[in-house]
Amino acid sequence: MNLELYELDEIRVAFTLANGSFFMGLYYLDGIYDAASDFVSTGPDAHRWGMELFNYYLSKATKL
DSSP states (O other): OOOOOEEOSSOOEEEEEETTEEEEEEEOTTSOEEEEEEEEEESHHHHHHHHHHHHHHHHHOEEO
16 A cells, blocks of 8 residues: 655645546635535546646645
């Protein structure tokens, strides 16, 4: 099993990339997840943008 864990403070978005789809949800300013803010998009442009978002946050994270 190959697993790497990273830590990042102050992230205000939750997202998942799976099978060419991009899922994203936002948080309220008080830190509670807003279940009504879920976005779902499919297609190569959405997946590419999700990968760019992932790489942005990964570049700011600290490996544990």
